[in-house]
Amino acid sequence: MSALLTDLYELTMAAGFVASGKQRDIATFELFVRRLPPNRRFLIAAGLEQALEYLTSIHFSAAGIAYLRGLPQFAQAPEEFFEHLAALRFTGDVFAVPEGTPMFPGEPLLTVRAPLVEAQIVETYLLATIGFQTMIASKAARIVAAAEGRGVVEFGTRRAHSPEAGTLAARAAYIGGCLGTSNTEAGFRYGIPVYGTSAHSWVQSFASEEESFRALKRLLGSATVQLIDTYDTIEGARRAAAVGGPIWGVRIDSGDLVALSRLVRAILDEAGMTDARIMVSGDLTEARVREIAGAGAPIDAMGVGTDLATSGDAPNLGVVYKLVEIESGGATRHTFKRSSEKATLPGAKQVFRHADRDVIGCAWECIGCGEVDVEALLRPVMLRGQLLGSVPTAAQARERASAAIAALPDLERADYAVSISAALRDLSERTEA
Numbered sequence: 015m016s017a018l019l020t021d022l023y024e025l026t027m028a029a030g031f032v033a034s035g036k037q038r039d040i041a042t043f044e045l046f047v048r049r050l051p052p053n054r055r056f057l058i059a060a061g062l063e064q065a066l067e068y069l070t071s072i073h074f075s076a077a078g079i080a081y082l083r084g085l086p087q088f089a090q091a092p093e094e095f096f097e098h099l100a101a102l103r104f105t106g107d108v109f110a111v112p113e114g115t116p117m118f119p120g121e122p123l124l125t126v127r128a129p130l131v132e133a134q135i136v137e138t139y140l141l142a143t144i145g146f147q148t149m150i151a152s153k154a155a156r157i158v159a160a161a162e163g164r165g166v167v168e169f170g171t172r173r174a175h176s177p178e179a180g181t182l183a184a185r186a187a188y189i190g191g192c193l194g195t196s197n198t199e200a201g202f203r204y205g206i207p208v209y210g211t212s213a214h215s216w217v218q219s220f221a222s223e224e225e226s227f228r229a230l231k232r233l234l235g236s237a238t239v240q241l242i243d244t245y246d247t248i249e250g251a252r253r254a255a256a257v258g259g260p261i262w263g264v265r266i267d268s269g270d271l272v273a274l275s276r277l278v279r280a281i282l283d284e285a286g287m288t289d290a291r292i293m294v295s296g297d298l299t300e301a302r303v304r305e306i307a308g309a310g311a312p313i314d315a316m317g318v319g320t321d322l323a324t325s326g327d328a329p330n331l332g333v334v335y336k337l338v339e340i341e342s343g344g345a346t347r348h349t350f351k352r353s354s355e356k357a358t359l360p361g362a363k364q365v366f367r368h369a370d371r372d373v374i375g376c377a378w379e380c381i382g383c384g385e386v387d388v389e390a391l392l393r394p395v396m397l398r399g400q401l402l403g404s405v406p407t408a409a410q411a412r413e414r415a416s417a418a419i420a421a422l423p424d425l426e427r428a429d430y431a432v433s434i435s436a437a438l439r440d441l442s443e444r445t446e447a
Contacts, residue, residue: 015071017102018078020138025082028131029091032098040341041133042362044122045140051149051328055430058155058415059115059123060186061147063405066396068139069108074099104132108396111365112406114151114189114414115391116422118432121365121374123148123333125392130340137335145333146179147186153300153325154190155419157318160304165315167209168195169295170323183323189411191419192322193315204408209317211237214267217244227257236260239293242278243268251278255285263291263314271296272311279312293317299326338362348445359438360445365391370422375435 031037047057079096082088088095106128117123123144126133158166168187171180184200194207201208212230220226223245231238238261242250247266254264264282266274271294282290294306295317303316320326336358339348348360362377369387382388395402406414434442 015068015073015139016078017072017074017099017135018081020135022087024135024137026087027134028099029088029095031130031134032095033092036342037098037129037131039130040127041130041337042125042127042339043133043137043335044338044363045124045126045144045333045335046122047117047119047148047331047333048356049119049332051331053156053327054152056152056155057117057148057331058151058190059111059117059144059148060113060151060189060411061144061182062110062113062124062395063408064143064147064182065110065124065140066108066401066405068143069104069136069396070399070401072102072104072136074102076100098131102132102135103399104128104136105399106132106396107394107398109392110395111391112393112414113408113411114416114418116415116418117148117365117391118372118430120359120432121372122363122392125362125377127362141333141335143182145331147182147189148333149325149328149331150183150186150323151190151415152331153322153328154187154192155415157300157303157322158191160300160307161316162307164307164313165193166191166303166322167293167315167317168192168197168322169317169319170321171195171197171200173320174323180323185408187322188408189415191412191416196317206408211239211262212241214241214244217241223250224253224257227254231257231261237262240264242266243274247274248277248281251281255281255287258285259287259290261287261290263293265293265295265317267294267296271313272306272309275311275313291315295319297321348441350442350445352446359434359442361438361441363392363438367391371431371433373433373435374438376437376441379435379437381435 079099106126109125111123168184170183174180174183181197181200184195184197184206185204188206194209196210198208200206211234217223217226227240240254242254242264243266247269275292278292291314292312293315294313298316298318299321306313337349338361339346350360351358364375364377366373366375366381367389373381375381
């Protein structure tokens with residue numbers, strides 16, 4: 015993983031740290047979200063697996079260092095800086111909340127403690143991968159809730175901001191509660207169930223709609239999903255019924271989905287295909303999913319693409335990565351910001367989750383230790399650059415998200431209790447004094 019995948023100022027600061035003799039200082043950074051986007055009351059943490067993959071493989075190539083040498087910003091950088099880059103590997107510690115954990119503003123999703131240059135250079139990548147996947151997982155959780163028990167399948171790779179973004183969006187959406195994805199690469203990489211059988215071009219390539227249905231049924235058998243809206247949805251449903259089952263079901267991709275689903279359901283039932291399911295798709299949004307579910311339509315699954323893979327109503331997440339303490343010469347100095355609307359609290363922290371509230375405390379605290387309903391969310395996942403055991407799978411993260419959302423109070427409440435401990439408040443006052 016090329017360490018050049020970062021913002022230039024991370025590298026100019028790194029050169030300055032080396033020139034100032036600060037490269038051996040130990041820095042602690044925390045990654046968190048200051049404020050929630052519109053229409054959000056919680057976030058679902060995601061992206062840790064890719065963050066750890068990056069940290070375990072980060073390095074500068076000889077060609078990359080040669081490129082930096084040619085930039086005017088490094089014309090006066092000491093030779094020691096380039097030597098430092100050539101030898102750089104991540105040797106620090108990482109504490110993180112498990113993927114699939116509901117989180118709130120101000121709560122660290124990830125803590126990095128490492129030599130200053132290492133901790134600084136990784137900022138951009140960590141923000142990008144955790145911020146993006148957390149944004150998509152959080153959107154998926156909302157859409158799944160809006161579907162009221164109907165399955166949601168992620169369909170968005172073709173509208174994502176890049177093919178790789180689509181693959182990671184599929185992973186994050188699965189963590190957030192989707193049944194699976196249309197993205198085959200995501201299925202291969204992450205073990206996510208994949209869905210999809212044919213497009214309108216399949217139907218159009220045959221001389222008749224019924225011929226296309228029969229050919230697909232011969233190929234896929236009980237896994238067949240007949241796309242019935244190429245010409246006329248009702249006639250398409252009748253032809254699919256004439257071809258018969260067993261099939262997974264039919265898909266409607268246009269029109270009045272609520273009204274059409276009721277008519278199609280009657281046609282399938284009359285043909286004895288009561289087990290055949292109805293899936294709908296076609297520019298579905300979270301709001302449209304909620305309307306369909308609220309109407310009680312006989313729809314079993316929904317394919318949601320653009321709105322999910324781009325988090326259409328909130329397409330960015332204000333995730334930040336801030337220095338909270340630094341150790342130099344055996345002495346630790348706590349750091350903070352007073353900036354208007356961007357103030358931060360000093361010191362490494364822990365999040366203690368009770369049954370109905372969270373407390374952000376100092377990392378050394380043990381709030382509620384021994385109580386059965388208290389969980390310290392930040393856990394060690396890497397020490398001295400080495401992973402601690404295997405990283406949970408996307409399926410395990412999905413299970414955690416589902417259980418956590420069900421166990422917590424109504425996460426749509428705007429007044430979910432998140433407070434800071436007395437010790438953290440005292441540290442903040444003493445640090446700012």
